[in-house]
Every structure is written in structure tokens, then in C-alpha cells.
């Protein structure tokens with residue numbers, strides 16, 4: 390059952406207003422982490438939605454040299470490929486003030502994520518987890534991170550008793566093979582955001598909030614923890 394008390398919906402008139410507000414909130418969370426433990430760790434989503442957010446975040450004044458950035462998931466393509474989530478982070482987030490941040494990509498140059506998973510695990514193990522900030526997105530099919538409907542390892546990825554930090558994922562709607570942090574890892578974030586845009590996605594979110602929904606995003610909504618939802622039409 391979804392616990393509405395654990396969710397806070399922040400609605401905005403347009404994508405720029407949302408990006409500015411979300412960027413400011415994330416920057417506050419990163420500053421708090423730096424104040425508390427001297428560094429901060431953030432995992433961001435890919436896809437098309439975060440472009441304005443990354444632009445805004447890249448101008449936030451904070452000690453980015455103490456910030457490590459990674460992705461919640463990645464498409465198994467090199468960063469020369471337009472589909473690469475890392476490519477977008479490098480182009481739009483790791484610039485301006487944020488140019489000093491350290492970036493830990495999830496892709497390695499192997500033919501498949503299964504062949505590269507050892508190296509990805511080593512990189513992820515070296516991160517000082519848990520995350521201070523996780524920013525999830527959501528596709529129109531209700532996927533988040535690379536938790537796709539029909540994914541070959543969806544059950545494992547959503548199983549919060551599974552201690553794997555990252556998993557390969559293949560799914561009919563995914564385009565290419567993926568690598569994804571597991572739900573357990575993402576839910577440990579100190580501050581968890583869901584960033585979505587569009588009336589169509591709001592409808593999907595409403596569907597996911599129905600009891601018994603099998604949409605992957607429903608697993609995030611059902612988790613008993615604060616979730617900050619940022620939405621605009």
C-alpha cells in the first residue's frame with residue numbers, strides 16, 4: 390500500500406521552474422553532506438528529462454571538488470553514442486561550477502554488461518555509500534532506473550533482500566542492454582527524488598499508486614521512506 394504521508398508532490402508550471410527548484414534542493418542536500426562528512430555522493434538518471442536540471446545544477450555554488458557523481462543506470466553503449474547517459478552528464482552537468490566534480494561512469498568497454506560487471510562492481514564498491522542524493526526518472530512504461538517491465542532480472546533488481554549493488558538488465562522496451570543499481574541501493578539514499586515531466590507520466594504515476602500495481606515504479610512508491618516527487622506538465 391502506498392503511504393501518501395511518505396511522498397511529497399512538488400508541482401510546477403513548466404520544466405524550467407521545476408529544474409530551478411529541484412536544482413536548489415539538490416544543492417542544499419549536497420552542501421549538507423559536505424558539511425557533515427566532508428564529501429557528497431549523488432546518483433542521477435539519464436534519458437531526456439534531466440537536461441534542464443543538469444544545466445541548472447551545473448551553476449550551483451558549492452564545493453564540487455568534494456562531490457562524486459554517478460548514474461542510477463546506464464545503457465550499454467560507449468559515451469560517443471547519443472544514447473549514452475554518461476555522455477549527457479558529461480556535457481550538461483559536469484561544466485561551469487560542477488566541472489570539478491568526480492564522475493564515476495557505469496559503462497566499461499566490453500561487449501556486454503555481463504562481461505563488464507566485475508569492473509563496474511569494483512567502481513561501485515569504491516564509492517562511499519550510501520548515496521546522499523538519488524534522482525530517479527520514470528519512463529512512460531513505468532520503468533525507473535533500468536527496472537523495465539518484463540526485464541530479465543527485474544525480480545532480482547527489485548528484491549530488497551538482494552545485496553547485489555548493480556545488475557545487468559535486458560528488456561524488450563529497453564533498447565539496448567543495461568546496467569542498473571538495484572532498488573535496495575537506491576532506497577538507501579539520504580534524499581530521494583523522483584523527477585517526471587508530462588501529463589502522460591502523471592497518469593502512469595497515478596496507476597502505479599493503485600494497490601497491486603506491477604509497474605516497476607510502484608516498488609519505489611511502496612517503499613516506506615520519504616520520496617520527493619517533482620512534476621510539471
Ligand SMILES: O=C1O[C@H](COP(=O)(O)O)[C@@H](O)[C@H](O)[C@H]1O
Nearest residue numbers: 434435436437438526527528534
Ligand atoms: O532509459 C532511461 O529512461 C528513463 C526515463 O527517461 P526519459 O527520457 O523518459 O526522461 C531514465 O530515468 C533512465 O535513467 C534512462 O536510462
